[in-house]
Amino acid sequence: MTKKIILRLALLAVTVFSVHSCRTEDDVAQNTKEPQNKFAAFSQNGNEKVNYPKAFEYLFNRYYELKDAPVKNRNTAGDSPYTDFRFHSQLMEVDNGDKAMLFPVIKGNKVIGLMIGLLEKEETYLRYYEIAATYDQYSFAVNSFQKLADKYSGVNSRGIVGSGSNTDIPEIIVGPPRGGGGMYFPPYDGGGGCTACPPDQGSPSGECPKYGGCSSNGGSGIVNTPPASTKDPCEKMKEQNSNQTFKNKVSDLDKQRSI
Numbered sequence: 001m002t003k004k005i006i007l008r009l010a011l012l013a014v015t016v017f018s019v020h021s022c023r024t025e026d027d028v029a030q031n032t033k034e035p036q037n038k039f040a041a042f043s044q045n046g047n048e049k050v051n052y053p054k055a056f057e058y059l060f061n062r063y064y065e066l067k068d069a070p071v072k073n074r075n076t077a078g079d080s081p082y083t084d085f086r087f088h089s090q091l092m093e094v095d096n097g098d099k100a101m102l103f104p105v106i107k108g109n110k111v112i113g114l115m116i117g118l119l120e121k122e123e124t125y126l127r128y129y130e131i132a133a134t135y136d137q138y139s140f141a142v143n144s145f146q147k148l149a150d151k152y153s154g155v156n157s158r159g160i161v162g163s164g165s166n167t168d169i170p171e172i173i174v175g176p177p178r179g180g181g182g183m184y185f186p187p188y189d190g191g192g193g194c195t196a197c198p199p200d201q202g203s204p205s206g207e208c209p210k211y212g213g214c215s216s217n218g219g220s221g222i223v224n225t226p227p228a229s230t231k232d233p234c235e236k237m238k239e240q241n242s243n244q245t246f247k248n249k250v251s252d253l254d255k256q257r258s259i
Contacts, residue, residue, distance in 0.1 A: 037207065038122075038123050038124055038214070038215055039059065039126060039208045039214065039215065040215035041054075041055035041059055042119060043215045052091050052101055053085060053088045053101065053171075056085065056101055056103070057085035059126060059204070059211045059213065060085070060117070060128055062211050062213060063204040063210065064198055064204070067198075069198035069201050071197075071198060072198075074106070077106075077107075080107065081106065081107040081112060081113070081195050082107075082196050083105055083106075083115045084103065084105075085103055087104050087148045087149065087169060088101050088171055088172075089101055089102040089141065089172050089174050090171050090173050090174070092174075092175075092176055094176070097122055098118065098119065098120045102116055102131075102141055102172075103116075103117065104145035104146075104149065106149060109149065109153065110146070111142050111145045111146045111149060113130050113131075113142075114130060114138065114141055114142065114145075116128065116129060116130075116185050124208070126204070126208075126211065128194065128197075128204045129188075130187065130194055130195060130196065131185040131186060131187060132186040132187060135177050135186060136177060137177075140174065141172060141174050144174075145172060148169060148172070
């Protein structure tokens with residue numbers, strides 16, 4: 001009699017443990033969400049401040065590097081337009097946490113446009129595009145960048161050798177657009193085009209995996225983040241119940257109960 005009670009308790013314990021494990025994993029899956037992946041380049045490392053201009057430049061180039069699409073710069077552009085990340089605006093921020101920075105698009109030593117780097121959605125989404133001349137401070141920004149290019153580049157827009165070092169270049173101070181809300185800067189072609197990007201590639205846009213630089217733990221450093229598992233929390237229990245060895249053990253217990 002005592003033996004039968006012990007066997008029944010053993011069977012009950014196995015069943016309860018399996019169900020409890022399944023429910024516990026299900027609760028964890030529902031209540032514990034993995035933090036959204038942020039960009040490593042924009043993550044602070046200890047007391048070291050984030051270098052936003054360098055981060056925007058790195059991720060712009062990295063996006064195309066992963067596509068095997070060479071990005072033109074001031075040394076390789078020739079007569080083609082390119083973005084000169086040595087020159088930039090101040091970092092603009094809004095209440096929702098979006099961050100933006102402007103850079104000049106240069107062709108033949110002349111500033112012909114403005115590129116924006118826009119960090120959105122709690123710093124989990126990054127896009128770049130050239131903005132339209134309808135931006136209310138467009139002319140001011142272009143002229144300000146031209147003055148910097150004239151001073152700090154080898155040859156200015158008038159063909160005169162510039163003076164000054166490429167280090168410690170001051171940023172220009174501009175404001176966000178009036179109206180439109182948040183960080184809305186109108187794209188120059190209505191669709192976020194990019195004349196300074198590699199041909200037929202479009203402008204960079206997406207979450208950190210597209211740039212190959214995620215930081216899932218909030219720290220700095222570039223890591224390859226695997227996609228989150230979508231496996232059913234109870235799948236392990238189902239696999240266990242379908243396992244022949246497990247079935248045989250349960251069957252043996254049932255036979256002993258009938259003795």
